[in-house]
Amino acid sequence: METSRNPRRRTLLALTAVTATLSLATTACGGDAAGEAKSADGKAKVTVLRSNGAIFEPLYIAEQQGYFKDAGLDVTIKAGAQDTSQNAPSVLNGEAQFAMTDSSGFLKSAAQDMPLRIVTGLQSATTKTAPTDGLLVKKSSSIESFSDLEGKTVGISALGGTIQFICEYLVQKDGGDPKKVKFVALPTTSLTDAATSGKTDAIFSFGPFYAAAKESGLRTIGNGMNDLPGMVQGVLFSSQKYLASNGDTAKKFIDAVAKAITYANAHPTAVKAIDKKYTQVPAAYIDKHDTNYYDKNLDTTVMRTVITKMHEFDLLDKEPKDSAIYWDQAPTSGGE
Template sequence: MRRLLIGLTALAVLAPLTACGSSDSPGGRRDDGTVAITVGVIPIVDVAPLYLGEKQGFYRDRGIDLTLRTAQGGAAIVPGVISGQFQFGFSNVTSLMIARSHKVPVRAVANGGASTGEDGADVGGITVGKDSAVKTAKDLAGRKVAVNTLKNIGDTSVRQSVRKAGGDPDRVTFVELAFDQMAAALDSGQVDAAWAVEPALSTIKGRGGRVIASNFVDVAPDLTVALYFTSVPYERSNPELVENFRAATKESLAYATAHPDEVREILTTYTRIPEATRRAMTLPHWPQEPNRASIEVLAALGTEDGLFTSAPDLDELLP
């Protein structure tokens, strides 16, 4: 959360790492009538629908020349959207609620991704090493748990799993580690458990690790995990374009849901996930609409954990 707040204060502009689509200046109208936009994304499986939608022409059919630029994390995408570097961005719901609670004018425009809702078969889970004595989330009290970002959706949802299992969530110590470092940290005993999402989750399981709880499922059935968003000023100035982006994204989400093999294949264009992991990992669910009830639960948990300076107004945030 500290990185997010620093970024919001400074409106730091993140240097893009890779791109898909047009490389021209974003935000302008082309000679062919399309409008160039750039979307800030993270190189994870969750954003595969946008890559598929761009390939299938769903955005161009609605007058959008789409460029996807990968960033190191959502904490930089929010200030990137506010500064105008990106017209749209991808972020987990908790990061957007944190931004909104700090009066940062972000607004969700389309669903991003969701939990499968299946305990033990979700896109994320609390994992332990193969020889760990930890059997359930209750056993995490007094132990170290790795999350990718402190004071965000990871530790909030892990606390809920501990709470539901009858443990004391206040006795869990969280350690910040990148997802791709978690398998080694479990093997070495640096941490007792790790909250991992795909593809890191499949990597850990492939090394003999076990999932002891599905923390997204413990928060709410069919939890909305992430959203695509823009800035409020941009939405007000470009209502037709925002609506076209929303419609094309919905079509992309539906296409990804219906074509899982194409999802796994397009991952090769923007990630370095090994083939065996790509074939084994659990894919997110991509409903076309966010599940507001699940977001309300996440907001309540975040408030309880002290993530927000003031309770986020979901009517201002959600589409």
């Protein structure tokens, strides 16, 4: 179990190690991590690393509906790191061309000037649907609001990312002090047990795991990330080097994902079938609950709020500029 109130030092050390590893990998590969491989039938070969928890469903829908194939792509989908911000090395050294992470996880890399760019969104917080993530406690817990988390321990899937950020943001918004909250990193599948057993005072879960946690008897507080509408929750990113050399392929890839997002929002049964196959949540829970609402759009105004607050909470070493975050063909908007 990894614990931290302030993961900044650990993040800086990890990114320093990543940089050294990438230097060695680039040298070993002759300095070219952006070349485009082709399948036997001439399709561009692409590997994408997904998350282990949720929001990856459009990738499999694009595969199942033939959107990748129709775009001339031979796509391999693989499970990435538990902490998706750690997928960056695989993208930078060419082991994968695209990877998923949460927006805050990406911003940690951008703040270190790593040559990565977001190519598309996958999901953003919205008031259009009921929350699919949020804070949960035992019914008998004395915690009634986010400010009550002061002095308490909260279990989350990874330190320093979007989930830790939204917890700290909502604690501050509720009048509490985020610095007085302790966060512990646990496997997503273990979060519910951590709360019910008293290992943690609260957890912040998401997707089908959130639904299952509620069904198990845990009590929700607030509306999760929907309390900051427009906050980007899941993204796909690539390396600048790959995008510079393979922009046409990258555009075909994100267009296929966009089609899959539209399909996913219109066909929840297809999403649930994927969740049954690739998550450990019981099928009965999946059948009884609504699916995620997917969104390719990247609200740069809300993202700037996230950046400013992450820096204030000491989750970012500095505030990266927009030019260090988005690919120039990514579906961005300035917000309302």
